[in-house]
Amino acid sequence: MSMIFKGKYIVFSLFLLTSIFGALFIYMGPKVLETSPGVLQLGIRFSDEFSVAFTQHPKGGPGASLEIFDSEGRLIASHTKLIVGRNLIPIDQDLYNSQIYTFKISSPGYETVILKAENDSRLFNPLDGCEMPNDVSFKPNLLGMKLHLKPADELSF
Helix, strand or coil: CCCCCCHHHHHHHHHHHHHHHHHHHHHHHHHHHHHCCEEEEEEEEECCCCCCHHHHCCCCCCCEEEEEECCCCCEEEEEEEECCEEEEEEECCCCCCCCEEEEEEECCCECCEEEEEEEECCEEEECCCCCCCCCEEEECCEEEEEECECCHHHCCC
16 A cells, blocks of 8 residues: 555645635734734844944944833833844833833934834834934834934044
8 A cells, every 4th residue: 555645635735724724824813913012123224334344343233222201201111232133122011001202212423313103002103293314214113224323523432
């Protein structure tokens, strides 16, 4: 008794398995989003990262920090040691309520970027009508930016 399967049975079984798993993902997808914590994806690039001078920094770059302030100016959260590329910042529902927040992204030797955002449960959105600086992209829970070097007269060592 040999185990030779005909091609049509293999194709049918693969189609059936794909259909079953696809249906499970469609059914369970919204339920997973309701119970999972929100995550802010912060992408950071540096304007001089392809220069020779940038090699003085460690592999992840000079490091950046994100400070989140509430509408009254109190520091709510601080995330340090952010690296070049994507950084995942958890959005704790107990820590953030529905109000306007200020994001301050800074790195030594680079210009600081300040943005306004509003929170809706686990979702940070850009504030309506707020001007975005150059090289900043802000969509719901996605924030990408390029930090530029400070002018030479502003640098202090």
